[in-house]
């Protein structure tokens with residue numbers, strides 16, 4: 001996905017005295033005596049836990065061993081709560097990052113070839129472009145896909161992509177596919193258990209149609225939405241192996257994250273409210289990240305042509321900015337009866353999700 005924003009945004013000059021050596025900006029050398037191999041990581045992958053360690057910038061090891069969370073509870077245990085994406089840097093100075101969400105509980109073989117690049121479609125680009133306006137936030141403009149597709153490249157590679165940050169700044173990235181990537185929670189936890197995660201959720205029926213609309217724009221020959229959605233439509237059997245459907249089973253995916261992260265470390269953005277009240281939703285994001293409420297109503301305006309809220313001034317620029325053409329597409333028309341069937345299908349899953357996170361998103 002092409003970034004809508006200007007590169008990695010504003011960056012401090014290399015000589016900035018406040019720049020945190022070895023954090024995201026400089027791929028620090030691994031220290032063999034203190035490096036460790038992540039259990040389950042590809043053979044030979046060293047996670048240099050101390051590479052970020054320097055005054056004002058507690059290293060990975062420090063972050064990773066923070067007592068804030070005792071570690072992954074046994075799968076299925078009552079204390080297993082936690083979850084998903086976005087990067088952040090804790091106030092203690094640990095450099096965390098966000099990832100995005102979506103985890104393929106299914107294998108890549110199952111996702112392929114119908115969904116080579118599943119997306120969130122909830123509004124992750126909007127959240128990233130909005131939050132990067134904040135002076136205490138630095139964002140990677142592209143999706144690194146480190147915790148899913150590029151994990152073998154190693155943490156040094158990931159770090160080298162990141163924008164330079166000051167001690168006081170938070171680093172964020174977004175990769176929607178993390179949410180449905182089975183290995184992502186463990187990998188992020190092993191990088192830093194203090195990572196703050198943001199998940200943008202949207203009515204799963206609308207999300208599926210958005211996902212399908214995007215795929216159709218790239219592959220006009222794919223079967224109809226109706227054809228892909230059901231194993232047997234007359235019996236109402238929904239095909240949960242189709243990723244456009246499966247990604248919307250939020251409660252299911254969330255369970256993988258709750259094995260590693262407490263719910264308090266995960267923030268859920270309503271994709272619907274992000275459009276109707278961007279300042280309100282971004283206010284909550286700022287609170288969650290622990291930064292000042294800089295982004296307010298005055299940063300947004302509703303662009304009638306685009307049909308969406310846009311920024312009066314994008315990060316690093318002075319002109320108004322809306323997201324690109326791939327955001328806010330006109331959706332494919334879907335039979336009302338099919339939509340009703342999918343609503344029925346998702347209802348119990350949505351209720352389970354609301355109960356798990358303690359919020360009612362009112363997807364009816």
Ligand SMILES: Nc1ncnc2c1ncn2[C@@H]1O[C@H](COP(=O)(O)OS(=O)(=O)O)[C@@H](OP(=O)(O)O)[C@H]1O
Nearest residue numbers: 119120121122123124125126210308309327328329
């Ligand atoms: N301000 C603003 N401008 C444009 N679009 C906005 C905005 N806020 C939220 N959205 C919704 O974001 C949807 C795309 O979601 P993502 O960015 O998560 O998609 S992706 O997974 O990264 O491909 C996109 O979905 P579609 O409308 O289906 O294209 C939009 O509805």
